[in-house]
Amino acid sequence: RIAYVNGRYLLHGDAAVHVEDRGFQFADGVYEVVTIVDGKPADADGHLTRLSRSLKELSIPWPVKPATLRFIMGEMVRRNRARHALLYIQITRGAAPRDFKFPKNPAPTLVLTCRRTAFQPASTLENGVAVITMPDIRWLRRDIKSTSLLPQVLGKQKAAEAGAFEGWMVDDNGFVTEGCSSNAWIVTGDGILVTRQPSNEILNGITRLSILDCARDLGIRFEERAFSVAEAYTAREAFISSASTFALPVTRIDGKTIGDGRPGPLCLRLRQAYMDHIG
Ligand code: PDD
Numbered sequence: 314r315i316a317y318v319n320g321r322y323l324l325h326g327d328a329a330v331h332v333e334d335r336g337f338q339f340a341d342g343v344y345e346v347v348t349i350v351d352g353k354p355a356d357a358d359g360h361l362t363r364l365s366r367s368l369k370e371l372s373i374p375w376p377v378k379p380a381t382l383r384f385i386m387g388e389m390v391r392r393n394r395a396r397h398a399l400l401y402i403q404i405t406r407g408a409a410p411r412d413f414k415f416p417k418n419p420a421p422t423l424v425l426t427c428r429r430t431a432f433q434p435a436s437t438l439e440n441g442v443a444v445i446t447m448p449d450i451r452w453l454r455r456d457i458k459s460t461s462l463l464p465q466v467l468g469k470q471k472a473a474e475a476g477a478f479e480g481w482m483v484d485d486n487g488f489v490t491e492g493c494s495s496n497a498w499i500v501t502g503d504g505i506l507v508t509r510q511p512s513n514e515i516l517n518g519i520t521r522l523s524i525l526d527c528a529r530d531l532g533i534r535f536e537e538r539a540f541s542v543a544e545a546y547t548a549r550e551a552f553i554s555s556a557s558t559f560a561l562p563v564t565r566i567d568g569k570t571i572g573d574g575r576p577g578p579l580c581l582r583l584r585q586a587y588m589d590h591i592g
Pocket of ligand 1: 346495517519554
């Protein structure tokens with residue numbers, strides 16, 4: 314396996330950053346996860362656009378030109394002989410003597426790693442996954458894809474210990490914000506697709522945006538609005554979306570069966586449409 318660190322392609326085991334990298338000390342950095350399908354990055358434009366926005370919001374300069382990053386992404390796919398893989402891209406404000414304020418001459422760190430993956434096994438798609446709900450204890454700039462992920466680390470661990478695949482985080486009013494590493498969706502009894510509107514309270518998923526495009530193309534009615542945990546319990550369908558899971562059916566929330574307990578037809582249709590879109 315090959316990793317990329319600041320201009321160099323290295324053996325994965327030899328790749329390292331400085332101990333005073335601000336990503337390490339302050340989580341002062343941003344990231345993207347791009348899925349490689351058949352050797353091709355899925356939704357690369359969307360991910361690079363969001364990366365650019367995250368950097369801008371935090372005043373972290375681009376370490377290389379976006380076009381160069383695109384080239385490095387291609388090199389990572391080639392050098393790792395990746396067919397189906399997850400490409401991880403991280404940019405931090407760089408290494409500097411520890412001080413909360415921005416360094417005077419920032420030299421941002423760029424790291425890419427690539428991990429081969431098998432996509433969801435057929436059994437997961439046949440049965441759907443379970444989620445549990447939990448309070449959303451994050452900061453209020455969740456629109457920035459920052460590497461500050463402790464709430465999600467704790468949330469995913471709690472979900473795993475409960476035998477669930479994902480945690481759905483819930484705001485103070487009882488409305489689902491999103492999953493620990495995915496966006497949350499339901500289909501109402503009237504067959505309307507619902508997912509929370511983009512704001513500072515969620516990460517606007519690139520997969521989410523593409524699935525909404527697919528819904529538009531298929532003439533599926535949708536609403537971008539918050540839904541409560543109570544509404545989710547009685548939904549006809551539920552699912553999550555992310556670069557690594559695409560649209561993945563949810564069949565249990567907090568141990569309660571959703572719909573008839575089978576992956577929902579609308580979710581599976583959108584999953585197929587999404588696969589065609591990136592294929
Ligand atoms: N997570 N919401 C959160 C909090 C996320 O961390 C993610 C992605 C998403 C979905 O975004 P996208 O569709 O662009 O992947 C929503 C990635 C996959 C991760 O951290 O591994």
